[in-house]
Amino acid sequence: MQILSLNRIFHNDRDEETAKAHKVRQFILCAGASYPSSSSSFQRTLLLMIFLRQRLFPLFLGILLFFISPLFAASDVQVSSELSRHRVAAGEIVQLDVTVTGAQEADVPHSIAVDGLQINLAGQSKQVQMVNLSVSSCSLYSYIVIPLRTGIFTIPPIEVRADGKYFRTQPQELIIEGSSASYRSRAQTPLSPNTPGIMPSSVQTSAKNALSSNHQIGFSELSLSKKRLYVGEVVPAEIRFYVDARYSAAPRRNIDFSNEGLLVERLSDPLSSTEERNGILYNVATFRTFVSAVKPGPINIGPASLELAVDLPMASPADMPDVFAQLLGRSGGITQHRSLTLKSNQVSLEVTPLPGEGRPDNFSGAIGEFKIDAMALPQKYSLGDPITLVLTIEGDGNIKAIGMPQLTETEGWKIYPSTDRIGEADAAGLHGVKTFETSMITQEPKTSTPGSLFSYFNPTTGKYVTLTTKPQPLNIIPSTTSPLPPSPVETKITASSSPKALPSGPPALATKTQPLSHESLKSWQPLLYRTQYLIASGVLLALLVLLTAYLGFEWYEKKASLLPEQQLKKLWSELQEEELSPQIFFNKAALYAELLLKQDPARFAQLEDIFKRRDEIHYGARERVLRAHERAKILEKLTAAQSSDHS
Amino acid sequence: MMKSSILLSLILFVLATVMPPMQGASTQEHSSQSHSMDSPEGYYNEALVAETAGNLPNASLDLRRALVLNPQFAQARDKLHDILEKMGVPIQANWKTQTLSLFSPDELVLVGSLIGWTAAFLVVWIFFTRYCSQKNSEKKRIFLLLILSLLISALGWIIVFLGTIIDPRRDALESVVVIAQENISTSTTTMASPQENLVTTALRSTPIENGPILAQIPTGTLLLLRSTHGVWSYVKTESGLKGWIASSALQPLVPSTK
Numbered sequence: 001m002q003i004l005s006l007n008r009i010f011h012n013d014r015d016e017e018t019a020k021a022h023k024v025r026q027f028i029l030c031a032g033a034s035y036p037s038s039s040s041s042f043q044r045t046l047l048l049m050i051f052l053r054q055r056l057f058p059l060f061l062g063i064l065l066f067f068i069s070p071l072f073a074a075s076d077v078q079v080s081s082e083l084s085r086h087r088v089a090a091g092e093i094v095q096l097d098v099t100v101t102g103a104q105e106a107d108v109p110h111s112i113a114v115d116g117l118q119i120n121l122a123g124q125s126k127q128v129q130m131v132n133l134s135v136s137s138c139s140l141y142s143y144i145v146i147p148l149r150t151g152i153f154t155i156p157p158i159e160v161r162a163d164g165k166y167f168r169t170q171p172q173e174l175i176i177e178g179s180s181a182s183y184r185s186r187a188q189t190p191l192s193p194n195t196p197g198i199m200p201s202s203v204q205t206s207a208k209n210a211l212s213s214n215h216q217i218g219f220s221e222l223s224l225s226k227k228r229l230y231v232g233e234v235v236p237a238e239i240r241f242y243v244d245a246r247y248s249a250a251p252r253r254n255i256d257f258s259n260e261g262l263l264v265e266r267l268s269d270p271l272s273s274t275e276e277r278n279g280i281l282y283n284v285a286t287f288r289t290f291v292s293a294v295k296p297g298p299i300n301i302g303p304a305s306l307e308l309a310v311d312l313p314m315a316s317p318a319d320m321p322d323v324f325a326q327l328l329g330r331s332g333g334i335t336q337h338r339s340l341t342l343k344s345n346q347v348s349l350e351v352t353p354l355p356g357e358g359r360p361d362n363f364s365g366a367i368g369e370f371k372i373d374a375m376a377l378p379q380k381y382s383l384g385d386p387i388t389l390v391l392t393i394e395g396d397g398n399i400k401a402i403g404m405p406q407l408t409e410t411e412g413w414k415i416y417p418s419t420d421r422i423g424e425a426d427a428a429g430l431h432g433v434k435t436f437e438t439s440m441i442t443q444e445p446k447t448s449t450p451g452s453l454f455s456y457f458n459p460t461t462g463k464y465v466t467l468t469t470k471p472q473p474l475n476i477i478p479s480t481t482s483p484l485p486p487s488p489v490e491t492k493i494t495a496s497s498s499p500k501a502l503p504s505g506p507p508a509l510a511t512k513t514q515p516l517s518h519e520s521l522k523s524w525q526p527l528l529y530r531t532q533y534l535i536a537s538g539v540l541l542a543l544l545v546l547l548t549a550y551l552g553f554e555w556y557e558k559k560a561s562l563l564p565e566q567q568l569k570k571l572w573s574e575l576q577e578e579e580l581s582p583q584i585f586f587n588k589a590a591l592y593a594e595l596l597l598k599q600d601p602a603r604f605a606q607l608e609d610i611f612k613r614r615d616e617i618h619y620g621a622r623e624r625v626l627r628a629h630e631r632a633k634i635l636e637k638l639t640a641a642q643s644s645d646h647s
Numbered sequence: 648m649m650k651s652s653i654l655l656s657l658i659l660f661v662l663a664t665v666m667p668p669m670q671g672a673s674t675q676e677h678s679s680q681s682h683s684m685d686s687p688e689g690y691y692n693e694a695l696v697a698e699t700a701g702n703l704p705n706a707s708l709d710l711r712r713a714l715v716l717n718p719q720f721a722q723a724r725d726k727l728h729d730i731l732e733k734m735g736v737p738i739q740a741n742w743k744t745q746t747l748s749l750f751s752p753d754e755l756v757l758v759g760s761l762i763g764w765t766a767a768f769l770v771v772w773i774f775f776t777r778y779c780s781q782k783n784s785e786k787k788r789i790f791l792l793l794i795l796s797l798l799i800s801a802l803g804w805i806i807v808f809l810g811t812i813i814d815p816r817r818d819a820l821e822s823v824v825v826i827a828q829e830n831i832s833t834s835t836t837t838m839a840s841p842q843e844n845l846v847t848t849a850l851r852s853t854p855i856e857n858g859p860i861l862a863q864i865p866t867g868t869l870l871l872l873r874s875t876h877g878v879w880s881y882v883k884t885e886s887g888l889k890g891w892i893a894s895s896a897l898q899p900l901v902p903s904t905k
Binding site: 441518523528536537555558 | 752753819901
């Protein structure tokens with residue numbers, strides 16, 4: 001029961017607590033049974049206090065620290081960048097480190113564009129520290145800077161997004177000088193298997209733990225397959241932790257394996273096994289990873305350390321009955337919780353820069369031994385159909401860092417961004433296959449796809465190798481209709497005409513749809529919100545207002561001109577009435593005459609008698625009688641005046 | 648004279664609203680010069696490429712963009728339907744999508760505006776030149792004509808309103824699509840489905856990593872972005888569910904450069 005393998009205990013805190021509670025119950029039961037006298041309660045209390053002090057106090061302290069630690073957590077985010085060297089000879093590689101402190105997460109660019117330099121992100125590491133109750137995290141992003149020519153370069157500020165905010169680093173100046181003799185001498189000395197630095201077998205230096213009391217309980221080993229390597233070369237590393245199989249152990253925190261100047265990939269899941277050393281059976285947890293150096297020179301790797309919580313058996317009470325001792329073992333089921341740190345050996349590495357001479361222009365950092373294969377799908381196509389060029393790179397080395405090979409003879413092709421995937425890695429993880437798929441369309445009758453160029457550095461021979469793939473032959477399917485205009489959805493099944501199928505390729509290639517060769521422009525804004533619509537609507541509204549004003553004014557004028565005529569018409573009809581009194585008749589006749597005079601004052605001579613007669617009727621002494629002939633004469637004058645007006 | 652100037656204004660209105668700012672420029676030149684214009688066919692082609700590469704979430708995003716630009720793009724609509732079906736994303740169909748399959752929102756707004764403005768001019772014209780000058784006996788007939796013109800104008804503006812509310816571009820700036828990424832492993836889970844591996848992202852009730860999960864949102868789902876808080880976004884689903892989702896799992900429907 002006490003033997004628990006290392007990897008099983010990584011995530012079983014709950015089991016551990018259950019086991020602890022069980023042991024407490026066993027312990028109290030044992031104490032009660034052993035001390036039946038009056039002192040039994042005292043002994044039980046004493047043992048319980050010892051147990052609480054040993055077990056619960058650290059637990060309480062841990063919980064307290066867990067809850068108060070965020071109060072002291074550093075919240076300021078700081079971003080900085082640093083070059084490993086500011087002045088180097090041509091051909092040497094420089095490391096650019098971007099450090100992000102105090103951020104939970106950060107996004108950095110994968111590459112930085114500087115004319116004359118090739119800067120690519122090579123890897124990252126993260127470190128979380130807790131000092132004086134203050135929790136701080138630090139992420140280190142390492143870029144490899146490959147000079148392409150000599151000169152003085154300024155690496156621009158790098159924009160880093162950390163915790164949702166954007167930060168910029170300071171610009172860095174880098175001077176690339178002409179090839180130095182020292183550099184050349186180093187570069188022209190390639191590493192070979194016969195070089196003493198390279199050990200064909202693994203370096204396995206056992207480092208027993210420094211604690212004298214722990215050396216029998218556990219130890220750890222770090223081993224690498226090579227001690228001399230090139231910058232960027234990937235080397236497998238293995239860390240093994242040995243714990244005496246008689247004790248149960250659980251890790252207290254993650255493995256500490258931070259190394260300056262080295263990129264370390266994420267550790268694999270542990271492989272558990274048992275191994276006998278010096279007659280003692282050990283539980284072994286083996287972690288595998290890959291390391292690569294980012295700068296030349298001597299580098300020490302390790303140690304890798306792991307802090308464990310080990311249950312050590314305590315001596316049973318002297319007067320424990322045999323029956324319990326037999327049931328619970330020599331310790332009586334009582335164990336002591338103890339911290340143990342396993343620290344591995346260090347390994348010294350000699351890192352050599354990549355040679356500058358013979359470096360191809362399209363070299364993108366691939367180091368190892370690779371081969372490349374090309375395939376076009378489909379091999380028969382109609383104009384406008386997408387063709388997928390599949391480039392497969394297989395080999396041993398930094399397969400993940402390999403970039404898209406350079407395409408040649410691309411005239412007449414519209415090439416879309418390529419996608420890549422990694423597959424078929426071996427158990428060690430060093431051998432792998434990376435597949436690049438590039439979709440391309442042509443409107444010209446092409447008989448072959450573009451070719452490709454891929455360069456890598458072979459660390460065994462110490463030379464650069466450039467591989468090429470020839471343009472893949474294509475056959476055009478004669479079409480009776482023009483493929484250019486957009487057709488309704490056209491789905492067709494393409495039989496796999498290639499000699500070999502895609503390695504776990506996307507199923508979408510089997511069923512495809514014609515792309516559209518014409519493109520129209522549409523706005524992201526609704527028509528109602530567009531400026532031209534609003535302006536046009538405003539113009540129309542102004543026109544409507546103007547039209548309303550114009551027609552309204554016209555109508556008003558017309559109405560005003562019609563008013564006197566209506567009055568004349570009304571007065572004339574009233575003057576025709578026989579029973580009007582002389583006063584009223586002459587009043588109306590005078591009013592009628594005034595309206596006519598308003599239209600034409602020159603008629604006054606014709607109408608003057610009407611005004612005189614009206615005044616005589618009102619103020620004179622003459623009789624107020626209106627005779628028929630006089631009435632007719634007045635009306636005749638008014639008619640004559642009006643008719644003269646019309647004439 | 649007045650009639651011809653009004654007619655000319657209406658024609659200019661149509662030209663001004665329909666004609667893009669730079670007719671004849673190539674797509675690439677245009678998109679670099681005018682950020683408000685884009686090509687639905689270009690997004691459709693990119694979706695085909697993404698689908699060929701097996702990247703269905705990005706293909707669905709490109710197709711959604713193509714459909715925002717041109718809601719009547721039948722090929723894009725059918726392709727999006729297929730891809731969402733493969734991804735296991737529920738396909739929402741409502742009266743707006745059905746109307747969009749019949750009418751273009753731009754055409755509705757344009758036709759409605761033309762009807763509205765023409766009838767408005769007609770109303771003014773009839774009122775001043777016919778209704779006011781007629782005798783009482785004929786005014787009733789002209790009044791009916793006036794009411795009919797008013798109704799036609801109102802119908803035109805109703806069509807404009809309809810074209811605007813069904814326009815997907817109205818909400819596009821606030822819309823996001825769930826594109827799960829590898830770096831949010833704490834929020835993303837993969838479930839086996841008959842068609843594909845259904846990748847979902849957790850919609851949480853609080854903007855913290857271990858907040859209570861309200862629902863699992865499939866990759867490719869369209870959401871409405873309400874607000875953001877740090878690395879979290881407050882979103883609303885089409886079914887009305889509101890919650891917090893990791894911002895890194897979202898892609899804006901309208902490209903950020905637009």
